Amino acid sequence: MWRVWLFNLILFCSTPLFAQTPDKQAKPEKSTLTETIGVGDYFQVLVGLLVVVIAIVAMAWMIKRIGYIQTGTQGALKVIGGLSIGQREKLVLVQVGKQQLLLGVAPGNISKLHELDEPIDTETTSPQPGNFYDKLQSVLKGERK
Numbered sequence: 001m002w003r004v005w006l007f008n009l010i011l012f013c014s015t016p017l018f019a020q021t022p023d024k025q026a027k028p029e030k031s032t033l034t035e036t037i038g039v040g041d042y043f044q045v046l047v048g049l050l051v052v053v054i055a056i057v058a059m060a061w062m063i064k065r066i067g068y069i070q071t072g073t074q075g076a077l078k079v080i081g082g083l084s085i086g087q088r089e090k091l092v093l094v095q096v097g098k099q100q101l102l103l104g105v106a107p108g109n110i111s112k113l114h115e116l117d118e119p120i121d122t123e124t125t126s127p128q129p130g131n132f133y134d135k136l137q138s139v140l141k142g143e144r145k
Helices: 002-014 039-066 132-140
Strands: 077-084 090-096 099-106 109-115
Touching: 002 039
Parallel strands: none
Antiparallel strands: 077 090, 090 099, 099 109
16 A cells, blocks of 8 residues: 555656646746746655665665675674575574584574584685685686686
């Protein structure tokens, strides 16, 4: 229902509210003033800005929801890796001090699935495919992987 109201509001704001049709019989008046800005113009600009701000907030919420933003904490708690196993479920490998825990994360629930006996050494394991910059540099140097 709110989509219909939003569509009608956008449609209403995109049409000129105070447009005047020229009278064919009337002679055009010569004026030194240009067209004046009406209330409808201000309203149209305000709604346009509001739509842009709402779009920015929606995109920020979506990026946060998907999880592309990593917070860089330099403490004893460190997220080593994660794997999405469903639409809203994830497996996350977390390091707390020298301990590593495998956690199951779902909406409103975090469960400890396993505690690793031997921690995975993150510095010696081969990383997943590198970032774009590394790949671009290797292609420019003529190296093929």
